[in-house]
Amino acid sequence: MNVLKTTLPYIISGISVGGQYALIAIGYTMVYGILRLINFAHGDVFMVAGLMMVYLAASLPLYLAIPLVILLTVLLGFTIERVAYKPLRTAPRMSVMISAIGVSYLLQNLALYITGGLNKNYPQIPWISDRISIFGMETSRVTVITPFLTIILVVVLVQLINHTKIGMAMRAVSRDFETSQLMGIQINRVISATFIIGTFLAAVGSILFFTNYPGVVPTSGAMPGLKAFVAAVFGGIGSIPGAVIGAFIIGVAESVIKGLDTILVVNGVISEQIGLATFSDAFTFVLLIIILVFKPTGLFGEKSTDKV
Amino acid sequence: MKKVLSLALALMMLFSLCSFSAYADNPVVKIGVFEPQSGDNGAGGKQEILGMQYAKHLTPTVEIDGTTYDVELVYADNASSNDKAPTAAQTLISNGVSLVLGSYGSGVSIAASDTFDAAGVPAIGVTCTNPQVTAGCDVYFRICFLDPFQGTVLANFAKNELNATKAYCLAKQGDDYSGGLCNYFIEAFGKDNCVYEQFPEGTSDYSTYITNAQNQGCNVFFSPVSTEAAAQIIAKADTQALGMPILAGDTWDSNVILQAAKGTNVKICVTTFYQEGANADFDAGIKAWINSDATAKANNGGNDELAAVTVMGYDAYYMALEALKAAGSTDPEKVLEVLPSVSYEGVTGKIAFDDIGDALRDSAFVKECNTETGVWDFVSVATVG
Numbered sequence: 001m002n003v004l005k006t007t008l009p010y011i012i013s014g015i016s017v018g019g020q021y022a023l024i025a026i027g028y029t030m031v032y033g034i035l036r037l038i039n040f041a042h043g044d045v046f047m048v049a050g051l052m053m054v055y056l057a058a059s060l061p062l063y064l065a066i067p068l069v070i071l072l073t074v075l076l077g078f079t080i081e082r083v084a085y086k087p088l089r090t091a092p093r094m095s096v097m098i099s100a101i102g103v104s105y106l107l108q109n110l111a112l113y114i115t116g117g118l119n120k121n122y123p124q125i126p127w128i129s130d131r132i133s134i135f136g137m138e139t140s141r142v143t144v145i146t147p148f149l150t151i152i153l154v155v156v157l158v159q160l161i162n163h164t165k166i167g168m169a170m171r172a173v174s175r176d177f178e179t180s181q182l183m184g185i186q187i188n189r190v191i192s193a194t195f196i197i198g199t200f201l202a203a204v205g206s207i208l209f210f211t212n213y214p215g216v217v218p219t220s221g222a223m224p225g226l227k228a229f230v231a232a233v234f235g236g237i238g239s240i241p242g243a244v245i246g247a248f249i250i251g252v253a254e255s256v257i258k259g260l261d262t263i264l265v266v267n268g269v270i271s272e273q274i275g276l277a278t279f280s281d282a283f284t285f286v287l288l289i290i291i292l293v294f295k296p297t298g299l300f301g302e303k304s305t306d307k308v
Numbered sequence: 309m310k311k312v313l314s315l316a317l318a319l320m321m322l323f324s325l326c327s328f329s330a331y332a333d334n335p336v337v338k339i340g341v342f343e344p345q346s347g348d349n350g351a352g353g354k355q356e357i358l359g360m361q362y363a364k365h366l367t368p369t370v371e372i373d374g375t376t377y378d379v380e381l382v383y384a385d386n387a388s389s390n391d392k393a394p395t396a397a398q399t400l401i402s403n404g405v406s407l408v409l410g411s412y413g414s415g416v417s418i419a420a421s422d423t424f425d426a427a428g429v430p431a432i433g434v435t436c437t438n439p440q441v442t443a444g445c446d447v448y449f450r451i452c453f454l455d456p457f458q459g460t461v462l463a464n465f466a467k468n469e470l471n472a473t474k475a476y477c478l479a480k481q482g483d484d485y486s487g488g489l490c491n492y493f494i495e496a497f498g499k500d501n502c503v504y505e506q507f508p509e510g511t512s513d514y515s516t517y518i519t520n521a522q523n524q525g526c527n528v529f530f531s532p533v534s535t536e537a538a539a540q541i542i543a544k545a546d547t548q549a550l551g552m553p554i555l556a557g558d559t560w561d562s563n564v565i566l567q568a569a570k571g572t573n574v575k576i577c578v579t580t581f582y583q584e585g586a587n588a589d590f591d592a593g594i595k596a597w598i599n600s601d602a603t604a605k606a607n608n609g610g611n612d613e614l615a616a617v618t619v620m621g622y623d624a625y626y627m628a629l630e631a632l633k634a635a636g637s638t639d640p641e642k643v644l645e646v647l648p649s650v651s652y653e654g655v656t657g658k659i660a661f662d663d664i665g666d667a668l669r670d671s672a673f674v675k676e677c678n679t680e681t682g683v684w685d686f687v688s689v690a691t692v693g
Contacts, residue, residue: 009515009519010519013515013519112346116345116346116354118609119350119351119536121539121567131547139547213513213514215536218346224512258516258520261505262520265524275505278481278505278508280508
């Protein structure tokens with residue numbers, strides 16, 4: 001009982017963090033699936049969504065601010081694709097990637113310019129940021145809601161991809177870019193739709209994430225973005241269920257490692273702290289290296305067949 | 309056409325390199341401001357600069373050896389990052405500053421000390437409290453108290469006033485300020501009664517550390533980390549019902565903390581350099597100035613609540629003027645020569661240096677955050693003896 005009581009808070013907070021990573025990871029994995037592009041700006045779009053909320057909530061009521069933030073974020077994702085990636089469609093893949101890195105730094109520095117580098121307090125969203133008590137542990141409601149909301153959104157997304165026309169087009173484009181073009185699929189529409197879905201999920205993720213950890217700085221998107229990317233690779237980049245499962249595994253593992261010392265000490269396994277908490281980030285990236293070495297395609301990744 | 313355009317662009321870049329200095333009647337003496345204006349400590353750095361700007365607003369000139377000089381503050385952003393600090397320091401030196409003020413945050417000051425040393429430019433640390441800043445560096449001086457002192461004050465406060473028996477200490481990995489202060493706290497509190505943990509750069513989930521403290525049965529939470537992390541820790545401490553007071557050092561004496569703590573159910577105590585209300589005339593003057601200047605108000609977090617670092621920045625500016633007057637020259641070498649013997653009666657008390665270049669200070673203020681009104685309440689003046 002004691003073991004459960006000391007371990008539970010870590011697992012719950014880990015699942016919650018995992019859910020937030022998952023929402024960002026889907027954006028990475030979908031764009032990669034279709035364009036074979038790692039959209040480095042994705043984490044920063046997430047951060048910009050957070051900042052928009054800070055500024056909009058200051059002048060608008062929340063029931064208007066939340067939809068507006070989601071709408072503007074989607075618009076931002078769409079614009080980035082049109083301005084920075086579309087003109088490079090026929091350029092070598094490396095050029096698009098560099099362009100993505102450029103957009104990432106542009107967004108970070110714009111945010112730095114606007115905020116002056118200072119921490120912005122994220123607005124409290126009533127109800128979801130309320131404090132609740134489950135199994136005798138205190139936490140905010142958003143921690144509990146996040147994983148469920150993530151799973152609902154993923155199920156809807158999978159339905160969309162498997163059962164609608166645009167979903168079918170997406171699957172076709174991810175299989176073979178050129179052939180699907182020849183078959184009459186309007187490639188630009190499909191790519192735009194992908195970016196819109198990806199940034200929509202990032203915006204929702206941003207609301208959940210910053211409600212839970214209420215401070216936005218220009219580099220806020222970097223670490224969650226990087227970890228979500230690791231999650232996407234871990235689960236097999238290009239695969240949506242893979243990204244979600246990878247994100248949950250990384251979220252829980254990270255949280256448990258941070259608390260492992262305490263769990264062991266409290267339960268009498270070891271008598272003194274050994275400083276494991278320090279390695280929580282290192283763990284994430286070691287995991288990435290191990291996966292890449294032993295299973296380059298990730299947990300659910302498809303085998304890539306290079307066509308001659 | 310393209311060639312003309314690229315030529316024009318190249319010329320524009322070239323011109324921007326040449327600086328056009330404005331003609332002024334008085335000669336100019338340059339004081340370098342080596343402060344973070346972005347990154348983890350951006351908020352604190354900006355508040356420290358505010359004090360210097362206010363002092364310059366009051367006293368824009370200085371008389372050196374019979375000549376009146378206009379003071380110019382030259383800014384360099386060290387971005388709260390140890391690897392950007394030497395470049396920022398070099399920028400100031402290349403600009404020909406006579407001496408340097410700063411920085412907020414000990415790590416950047418330590419990182420830049422070699423650069424200042426090599427150029428022979430004296431630097432006056434304003435609120436960098438780690439002992440290593442001045443130890444082993446001949447050009448670094450400072451006007452604030454040190455971490456061994458502050459750590460001991462906080463440990464005594466935890467033991468005697470808060471009746472704590474077990475402390476949870478949280479520092480940022482690779483951060484000289486929080487790591488150093490935690491070590492001195494642990495030394496004074498007793499190693500066996502402390503749990504010490506570090507979080508890596510870029511952490512946003514502090515809930516696990518709160519849970520760790522609760523699970524280990526601690527009754528005081530000591531985390532002298534940057535204000536950015538502090539805001540997150542306070543929010544989590546509130547939602548997870550931490551159930552123990554949070555203690556921190558001078559960094560937390562900031563309105564960022566007050567804003568984060570307002571309306572929560574968390575007890576926060578900090579040690580600091582200055583208590584608002586100690587000098588009513590000064591308080592009124594600087595508040596009027598902050599309220600009259602929109603940029604200053606934004607840099608102070610949007611209100612006129614005074615941070616101790618602002619007051620320290622104010623005193624540092626006058627200390628610099630005293631040093632220039634005593635040297636009778638704008639030459640960094642001359643300033644460095646006289647600096648050990650300069651003293652000044654500032655708003656935060658009398659400032660003089662010891663052999664190492666540290667300020668001779670023996671008291672700190674302890675304040676508690678009033679979570680209902682969002683202001684600091686004075687608790688006591690603490691000394692170690």
